[in-house]
Amino acid sequence: MADGATPTVLNPEVVKSSGPNKQGYHSFQFGGFEFARDEYFVHIKWPKGKHTMEVDRFLRAMVRDIGWGFFYGWIFFDDVFGTHNHYGTVDIYAGAYDQGCKAAGIDFIQRFTAESVSKAFETISRDWISEGYDPLSAPLETGTPMGSKGKAFEGPLLRNFTPAKRMLGLPGDQPVRSDDTGTPVNRAFDDVAFDKPDIEAEPGFEGQLHAINLFDHIARSDVTWNPSMTAITKNSICCVTSEEHMLPVIHGNDRNEWFFQLSDEIHWRIQDKNTGNPRGMIVMKAGDVCAMPADIRHQGFSPKRSMLMVLENGSPELPELYASGKLAPYPIEF
Amino acid sequence: MAYQTVFGSLDSYEKGSIELNDDLKHYAFSNIFEVAGKSKPFERVAVAKNIEYVAEVTKVDGQGPWYVAPHDEFAVVMDGEVEFTFVKLDPAQAPAGGQGAKQLGGQPNGQKMGKVRARRGHQVLLPAGAAYQLASSKPSVAIIQTLAGPVTVERWSEICTL
Numbered sequence: 001m002a003d004g005a006t007p008t009v010l011n012p013e014v015v016k017s018s019g020p021n022k023q024g025y026h027s028f029q030f031g032g033f034e035f036a037r038d039e040y041f042v043h044i045k046w047p048k049g050k051h052t053m054e055v056d057r058f059l060r061a062m063v064r065d066i067g068w069g070f071f072y073g074w075i076f077f078d079d080v081f082g083t084h085n086h087y088g089t090v091d092i093y094a095g096a097y098d099q100g101c102k103a104a105g106i107d108f109i110q111r112f113t114a115e116s117v118s119k120a121f122e123t124i125s126r127d128w129i130s131e132g133y134d135p136l137s138a139p140l141e142t143g144t145p146m147g148s149k150g151k152a153f154e155g156p157l158l159r160n161f162t163p164a165k166r167m168l169g170l171p172g173d174q175p176v177r178s179d180d181t182g183t184p185v186n187r188a189f190d191d192v193a194f195d196k197p198d199i200e201a202e203p204g205f206e207g208q209l210h211a212i213n214l215f216d217h218i219a220r221s222d223v224t225w226n227p228s229m230t231a232i233t234k235n236s237i238c239c240v241t242s243e244e245h246m247l248p249v250i251h252g253n254d255r256n257e258w259f260f261q262l263s264d265e266i267h268w269r270i271q272d273k274n275t276g277n278p279r280g281m282i283v284m285k286a287g288d289v290c291a292m293p294a295d296i297r298h299q300g301f302s303p304k305r306s307m308l309m310v311l312e313n314g315s316p317e318l319p320e321l322y323a324s325g326k327l328a329p330y331p332i333e334f
Numbered sequence: 335m336a337y338q339t340v341f342g343s344l345d346s347y348e349k350g351s352i353e354l355n356d357d358l359k360h361y362a363f364s365n366i367f368e369v370a371g372k373s374k375p376f377e378r379v380a381v382a383k384n385i386e387y388v389a390e391v392t393k394v395d396g397q398g399p400w401y402v403a404p405h406d407e408f409a410v411v412m413d414g415e416v417e418f419t420f421v422k423l424d425p426a427q428a429p430a431g432g433q434g435a436k437q438l439g440g441q442p443n444g445q446k447m448g449k450v451r452a453r454r455g456h457q458v459l460l461p462a463g464a465a466y467q468l469a470s471s472k473p474s475v476a477i478i479q480t481l482a483g484p485v486t487v488e489r490w491s492e493i494c495t496l
Contacts, residue, residue: 167408167459188337197456201448208461209420209448214410215455231408231457231479236387238408238479258382258389260366260477261350262412262455264340270354280354287342287367287412288350289381289389293360304337309410311479313384330360331383334490 007111009089014120024149026127030120031110033092037128039147044081046094049106051080055145056135059125060248063135064226066121067161070114072312073319074252076297079276082249083117087316090117097252099275122157129153136160136223138244138305160221163229169212176212177220186242188305189219215262218242218307225249225300227310235314244305252297254319256331257312261288264306271297294322295329341454342367343413344393344473352495364493366391366412370475372492376468378435378478379487386433388486390478394470400438401467404429407460407480411452414474418458420447421465428463434483438465 010031017034019026027036034045042058044051061077068075070085080098084091093109095101112120129135130150132143136159162174169176177183185194197211214230218240221228225247227239243266252273259268261284270279273295282290292298300308321327342348347367352358364381373379375395382389392398394416402423409418421442429436442465452458460466460478468476480486 166406167457170459189339191337192339194455195453197453197458198451199448200450202446204445205420205422205447209450210459210461211418211450211452212457213455214457231406231459233406233408233479234387234481236384236479236481256384258384260382260389262341265350270356279356280352282352282354282361282363283350285342285348285350285365286340287347287365288363289366290352290363291361291382304339311382311384311387311389313387315385327385330357331385332359332362332490334359334488334494 007091007109009111009113011113011116013116014123020149023147028120028124028127031092031112032108033094033110035124044094046108048108049095049101051094053078053081055128056139057248059129059145060135062121063125063157064249066118066125067158067226070117071251072257073254074273074297076250076252078250085114085254086111088114090114092117097274097276099277125157126153129157136226138224140244160223160226160228164232167210167212167231168217170210171207177217183220183222185216185219186221186305188244192219194219214240215307218262224305237312237314239310239312241308241310242305243300243302243308245302247300250297250299253292253294255313255322256294256329257292257310258331259284259290259292260309260311261286262307262309264302264304266306266308267301267303269299269301273297291331293330344371344475349495358496359490359494362490363495366475366477369493377487378485379489379493380482381477381493383482383488386481388434388480388482390480390486392468392476392478394468394474394476395472397469398467400442400465401435401485402429402438402442402465403435403460403462403480403483404432405462405481407435407478409452409458409460409479410477411454411456411458412475412477413454414470414472415451415453416474416476417469418450418452418460419467419469420449420461421445422447423463423465427465432483433481435478435480435485436483437485
């Protein structure tokens, strides 16, 4: 919790609290939070306050949050509302990391089992997403979530969230994207020629040498802002992702992570993690490398679909080491 | 609309910018082509570090030394073409523990496993316990995902924007 108090872990069922409203949507109660939507906005209430978000932003954040398993650390849907992952339990907060809300005394946090939050977020998303809108696609590649409820969305809510175990394309591991997997090269990378690496294994070593076209794999992603694991050595995790428009969350990591801009450019807005106070901007161009320290929030803006590689340290003890101050919140002393 | 994708290379890259009300050392902002361009061939210069884990940038120019690591490593070619040659090391020469890549004193003893030729955007598995050598007929660049070891070079104050 933000104030260090020992929290009670709740395990409630999400319940329909009212509806459908005249736009066709139900409202939902989950713990101390109530969620409602209309044609344009999501309205969140908690015992001490309420907040309104634009619906596209909310759904893009919520569906990714489920798919990521609440990711590393804090996922701010916006400056007020979000989740904090404790790996097994999850805090949902409103205003807890916003100075204005805290000063007004309307900040609120509740801790839940991760399973109950997943279920709640999926139930709400399924009620509020109609056919023709895909929150994982870039805005130019999908319909709008605005308006009254349409035909029910029946497909899988999540895709491309399954991590590789050792390296993409190895026998028994996750496949590399291709025409055969139904993932053509995205329109934004039509100008790039992709070829395959040449592998010449000596007799007896067939299948032991392995290489893929990683850029081709990224170019064929049909989701944005969704890092997927491609290569893992011990707890070092290499993730790649295609980025277009804006990261629909503000990420406050509980560890240091590293960004490698593989193509094009992304503009990152950097804020203090606890207060949200601005620290400035980083513009990363092709070939740039930058750490995202453990004491910031960051949000990316990608004017053209770009390729990003992320290196994470997946060691489970890191959040506690950073939170306790045993590790500095930045990666290198020099 | 026709899009134009921008990649960097040793000969052509444009570094971005970092404008923060914070200590820029905490962000260790660098550019792999700039780092490679200022490095000796086959130096393995760390550009990212997560406690014991690193990503190294290396300029491949000619035929490099032989390396081996006790764990998997992965290389992504970012410019040019790199030939990776692999040998299954005899147990006597195989690394016993430790972390990161080690340079072999000479030629590896063991069976030839084969070669991989990789170009921009290709990711190559450098399997645990296999000796490998990188070679290129013209300057090329690769990123290696590994653990910090005896051949890792750290010179952050020289490579980072401060």
